[in-house]
Amino acid sequence: MKDGSFWNKKVECLPEKELRKLQLERLQKIVSYVYERVPHYRKKFEEAGVKPEDIKSLEDVRKLPFTTKEDLFVDYPYGLLAVPKEEIVRVHTSSGTTGKPKAIFFTKNDIELGAELIARCLVMTGTTRGDVLQNSMTYGLFTGAFVMHYGAEKVGVFVVPAGPGNTERQLELMQLFGTTCVHMTPSYALYVASLIAERGIRDRLNLKRAYLGAEPYSEETRRKIEEMLGIDVYNCYGLSEMGGPGVGFECPAKDGLHIWEDAYLIEVVNPQTGEPVEDGEVGELVITSLCREAMPLIRYRTRDLTRVIPEPCSCGRTHKRISRMLGRADDMFIVKGVNIFPQQIESVLMGIKGVAQNYQIVLEGYNDFLVRVEIEKEFFDGRIERLLQLKEEITEKLRDEIQVRPKVELVEPGTLPVSEGKAKRVIDKRKL
Ligand code: DLL
Numbered sequence: 001m002k003d004g005s006f007w008n009k010k011v012e013c014l015p016e017k018e019l020r021k022l023q024l025e026r027l028q029k030i031v032s033y034v035y036e037r038v039p040h041y042r043k044k045f046e047e048a049g050v051k052p053e054d055i056k057s058l059e060d061v062r063k064l065p066f067t068t069k070e071d072l073f074v075d076y077p078y079g080l081l082a083v084p085k086e087e088i089v090r091v092h093t094s095s096g097t098t099g100k101p102k103a104i105f106f107t108k109n110d111i112e113l114g115a116e117l118i119a120r121c122l123v124m125t126g127t128t129r130g131d132v133l134q135n136s137m138t139y140g141l142f143t144g145a146f147v148m149h150y151g152a153e154k155v156g157v158f159v160v161p162a163g164p165g166n167t168e169r170q171l172e173l174m175q176l177f178g179t180t181c182v183h184m185t186p187s188y189a190l191y192v193a194s195l196i197a198e199r200g201i202r203d204r205l206n207l208k209r210a211y212l213g214a215e216p217y218s219e220e221t222r223r224k225i226e227e228m229l230g231i232d233v234y235n236c237y238g239l240s241e242m243g244g245p246g247v248g249f250e251c252p253a254k255d256g257l258h259i260w261e262d263a264y265l266i267e268v269v270n271p272q273t274g275e276p277v278e279d280g281e282v283g284e285l286v287i288t289s290l291c292r293e294a295m296p297l298i299r300y301r302t303r304d305l306t307r308v309i310p311e312p313c314s315c316g317r318t319h320k321r322i323s324r325m326l327g328r329a330d331d332m333f334i335v336k337g338v339n340i341f342p343q344q345i346e347s348v349l350m351g352i353k354g355v356a357q358n359y360q361i362v363l364e365g366y367n368d369f370l371v372r373v374e375i376e377k378e379f380f381d382g383r384i385e386r387l388l389q390l391k392e393e394i395t396e397k398l399r400d401e402i403q404v405r406p407k408v409e410l411v412e413p414g415t416l417p418v419s420e421g422k423a424k425r426v427i428d429k430r431k432l
Contacts, residue, residue, distance in 0.1 A: 005123055005124070005126070005128075006120075006123060006124065007119045007120040007122075007123035007124070007155070008116075008119075008120055011262055012120060012124070012317045012318075012319065013316055013317055013318055014262070014318055015318065016318050019261055019262065019318055019319070020058060022262055023058060023261060023262070023265055023290065024057065024058050026262070026265075026290035026291065027055060027058065027061060027265055027288065027290060028052065028055050030288070030289070030290055030291075030296050030298070031052045031055050031064065031298065032052040033082060033296065034082055034296055034298060035051075035052050037082040037083070038079075038080055038081070038082050040071065040074050040075065040079050040080060041080070041298065044065045044067075044071075045064065045065070047065070048063070048064065048065045050063045050064055050065075058265070061265060061267065061288065061299065062267075062276070064298055064299055065298075065299070066274060066286065066299045066300075066301050067297050067298050067299055067300045067301070068300075068301050069102065069301070069303075072102045072103075072241070073100065073102075076100065076103070077091075077103035078105075080295050080297070081105055081294060081295055082293065082294065082295060082296060083105075083107055083293055083294050087107045087108075087293070087294065088105045088106065088107065088294055089106060089107060089108050089111060090105070090106040090111065090146075091103055091104065091105050091106070091141075092104050092106070092141055092142065092143040092146070092240050092244065093141040093142075093240070094142070094143070094239070094240035094241070101141070102240060102241065104143070104240045104241055104243075104295060105294040105295050106243070106294050107293040107294045109293050110243060110292050110293055110294050111150060113243065113263065113291055113292065114147040114150060114151065114243045114244055114246060115147070115150040115151045115153075115154045116151070116154070117151070117243075117246040117247075117260050117263060118147060118148055118150070118151020118152065118154070118245065118246040119151050119152075119154045119155045120246075120249075120260065121151070121211075121234075121236065121246050121249035122151060122152060122155050122157065123155060124249065124251050124252070124258075124315070124317075125209060125211075125232070125234050125249075125250070125251065125252060126208075126209065126252070127152075127155070127157060127180070127181050127209060128155055128156070128157065129155065129156035129157065130158075131157050131158065131180045131181055131208075132157070132158045132159075132160060132177050132178055132179045132180050132181070132206075133148075133152045133157050133158070133159050133160065133179070133180070133181045133182070133183060134160040134162050134170070134173060134174060134177075134179040134181070134182045134183070135148055135149055135152070135159055135160065135161050135162060135163075135182075135183045136162050136163065136164050136170060136182055136183060136184040136188065136192075137163075137164060137183055137184060137185070137214065137421070138163060138164050138421055139161060139163050142240075142421075143238070143240045143243070143244025143245065144183075144213075144214050144244065144245055145161070145163065145183075146244070147238075147243065147244035147245050147246060148183050148211070148245055148246075149161060151246065158177070160173055160177055160179060164184065164185075164188060164420035164421055165420040167191065167192060167195055170192060171192075171195065171196065171199070171201065174205050174206075174207065175201070175204055175205065178206040179205070179206060179207060180206055180207065180208045180209065181207070181208060181209040181210065181211065182207065182209075182210045182211070183210075183211045183212075183236075184210070184211075184212060185212065185213070185214050185215050185419070185420075185421055185422055185423065186212040186213075186215060186217035186221055186222075186225070187215065187217075187358075187419045187422070187423035187425075188418075188419060188420050188421065188423075189210055189212050189225050189233075190221065190224070190225060190357035190358070191357055191358070191418050191419075193224075193225050193228040193229050193357070194228070194356065194357045194413070196228070196229065197228055202229065202230065207229055207230075207231050208231055208232065209231055209232045209233070209234065210225065210229070210231055210232075210233045210234070211234050211236045212225070212233055212234070212235060212236065213235060213236035213237055213238065213245055214236075214238075214245070214421070214422055215422045215423060216324070216325045216326070216327050216328070216331075216342075216343045217235075217324075217343070217346065218324075218343055218346050218347035218350060219324070219347065220346070220347050220348075220349075220350035220351040221346060221347075221350045222235070222254075223350075224350050224357075232252075232254075234249065234250045234254070235248075235249070235250045235254075235257055235324055236248075236249050236250075236257075237249070237257050237304075237322075237324075237325065239302060239304075241297055241300055241302075242264065242287055242289050242292070242297070242300070243289070243292060246260075247259060247260070247264060247287070248260075248322055251313065251315040251317060252315060253313055253314050253315050255309070255313070255314075255321070256309040256313070256321030256322060256323055256324075257321060257322055257323075257324065258313065258317055258319045258320070258321050259319055259320050259321070259322060260319055261319045261320055262290070262291075262319075263289065263290055263291045264287050264288065264289060264290060265287070265288040265290055266285060266286065266287055266288075266308075266320065266322070267285075267286040267287075267299070268281070268282075268283040268284065268285055268286070268306065268307060268308055268322075269283050269284050269286055270283050270284070271283060271284040271303075271305070271329045277307075279307075279308045279310040280307055280308060280309070280310055281307055282305055282306065282307045282326060283305065283306075283307070284301060284302065284303060284304065284305060284329055285302045285304045285305070285306050285322065286299050286300060286301055286302065287299075287300050287302060288300070303328050303329045303330050304325050304327075304328055304329075305325060305326045305327055305328070305329055306322040306323050306324070306325050306326060307322065307323050307326075308320060308321070308322055309321040309322065309323060325343075326341060326343060327341035327342065327343045331343075331426070333363055333369075333426065333428070334366070335363070335366065335367065335368065335369050335404050335406075336366075336367050336368075336404050338402060338403050338404050340402050340404070342361055342425050342426055344401050344402055345359070345361060345371060345398060345401075345402070345406075346359070346425070347401075348394075348397050348398050348401045349371075349373060349394065349398075351397075352390075352393060352394060352397060354375055354376050354379055354390050355373055355374070355375060355376075355394070356373075356374040356375055356376050356377075356413045357374060357413070358373075358374040358413070358415075358416040358418070359371060359372060359373045359374065359416070359425070360372040360416050360425060360426075360427060361425055361426045361427070362426075362427045362429060363426065363427065363428045363429060363430055364429055364430075365429075365430065366430065368406070368407060369404075369406050369407070370406065370407040370408075370409060371394075371398065371406045371407070371408050371409070372409045372411055372415075372416060373394060373408065373409070373410055373411065374411055374412065374413045374414070374415060374416055375387075375390065375410045375411070375412070375413070376413065377412065377413055379410070380412055387410060390410065391408050391410055394408050394410075395408045
């Protein structure tokens with residue numbers, strides 16, 4: 001493990017007992033706070049027959065009803081606002097697959113909280129004053145860029161607010177300012193890395209680290225990007241509803257994401273029943289924000305699937321770790337009765353030599369689906385045998401992983417649409 005350092009060592013290494021005590025105090029406070037200030041919460045608590053004073057231990061959180069995405073649309077957009085409107089200093093939105101975007105409000109303290117948590121994440125992974133962070137997430141209604149930006153500035157990092165896209169310009173900026181770290185989605189990072197390889201400019205860059213998040217990706221993808229660029233890749237998890245990126249972040253051990261538990265109380269539940277699963281078992285992540293002011297959420301169902309890593313971390317931080325997201329419950333698709341997550345496919349593809357950076361999954365019917373894969377240029381040199389062999393290898397490895405044999409189509413690099421933000425990997429023709 002490489003040396004990491006601390007932004008707020010006292011809190012980051014708070015002994016377990018004190019951390020739980022702090023969480024309980026904050027939980028009790030936030031439950032009373034929303035009960036008093038948000039009629040929708042009061043109504044839900046009353047329907048569930050629970051009062052703030054019933055929360056006597058952290059386990060008592062289970063007495064409280066879940067908050068779901070649907071609750072964010074009650075008396076939209078201000079239905080869950082817990083402060084007078086004058087206290088709002090910013091809104092971020094997150095578009096679901098359909099309909100209206102979720103609107104998430106921030107007070108000044110909420111902005112400060114996001115910056116504080118990101119500051120911990122950056123310093124933990126070795127980024128500090130003197131570093132140059134190229135922020136290639138979208139600036140705007142999306143939380144991704146702004147929250148990272150404020151956190152980086154708080155640390156004293158030199159931020160290049162590049163935004164996404166215009167990859168030529170991204171490469172120019174990297175060279176001009178000696179960018180040491182980038183913040184982008186993993187799908188875009190794969191594309192940027194492929195362009196850097198194609199131009200042969202890796203040695204002219206000063207890149208050391210990439211913070212990749214906003215969408216699920218596999219360990220194989222991390223490894224591939226690390227190898228292509230000769231850097232360390234850290235996984236960054238978050239969601240607008242909880243204030244954006246930095247809810248969970250990898251430390252230099254790169255073995256799970258620490259959740260900042262002084263700010264978030266997490267549970268992992270069975271997505272069907274809502275019952276808690278054992279530590280170490282996969283389930284849906286449920287988060288209660290303990291410190292947010294404008295719009296705290298109680299037991300929010302993220303739909304993200306993960307598991308708690310029960311062992312203590314070698315970095316010394318006491319805050320619980322979760323595994324990288326195994327996918328979103330909503331992203332799962334069923335073919336021939338088998339449940340498949342896009343990430344299983346990604347993980348197989350990115351581990352195969354010859355596979356390039358991009359792929360697409362096309363759901364054609366309920367019994368078959370197609371995986372389109374970009375293959376390294378050198379495979380298109382007329383040697384059909386080699387191509388067919390690779391196609392067979394991909395098909396077999398996918399079948400081993402998912403138990404269904406997909407159709408596989410090999411295409412040249414640059415054929416599939418490039419994503420600059422969150423990638424759309426699955427085309428569901430059954431719904432078109
Ligand atoms: O994506 C916040 C963010 C920005 C996180 C930048 C990291 C970096 P939303 O647009 O509201 O917010 O989307 C949140 O994206 O519930 C997950 O399904 C997915 N997601 C975010 N980070 C990761 C990650 C931002 N590291 C939704 N791994 C979440 C897997 C992720 N999925």
